[in-house]
Amino acid sequence: MNVHHAETETLLTPSEVASLFRVDPKTVTRWAKAGKLSSIRTLGGHRRYLESEVRDLLGGVPQQQRPEDS
């Protein structure tokens, strides 16, 4: 059981997530709006993202597509 408490979860800012994916911060916002990425809201309305989820979505290890995969 590795259930971490939310308060111990590291949060990332939009620009930090954007840098990891090499996209614009606005694009990360669209992902959150589209439900592709979960987000926490500050009391002022700014979004924060779960580092663990972002790392998971990054895939960690890039993959090479196989030529004969159809």
Next chain:
Amino acid sequence: MNVHHAETETLLTPSEVASLFRVDPKTVTRWAKAGKLSSIRTLGGHRRYLESEVRDLLGGVPQQQRPEDS
């Protein structure tokens, strides 16, 4: 296990890789599909490429060092 920190890896866009190789961006996509080049996907399906791998594939051509990397 040798899990590299892909999240610290600098990523390149398709057009950037295409410019470095002096080919059409579509050609870079074909390289990725053929498994000749590893790639990461954004949540929207766009590909991002590892700068280190691209540099390596460029064949030992000395690259211009950037003055500031922060």
Next chain:
DNA sequence: GCCCAGTAGGGTAATTTGGGGG
């Protein structure tokens, strides 16, 4: 309260994707 980099929001260009044919 002021400062200012970052973010939200909305709108418009630019890029990328995938397929097909040369």
Next chain:
DNA sequence: GATGTCCAAATTACCCTACTGG
């Protein structure tokens, strides 16, 4: 076999102004 081009649709980047975070 590999590459460049055309097409339509989807995704992303850049523009602005106003507000939040520290």
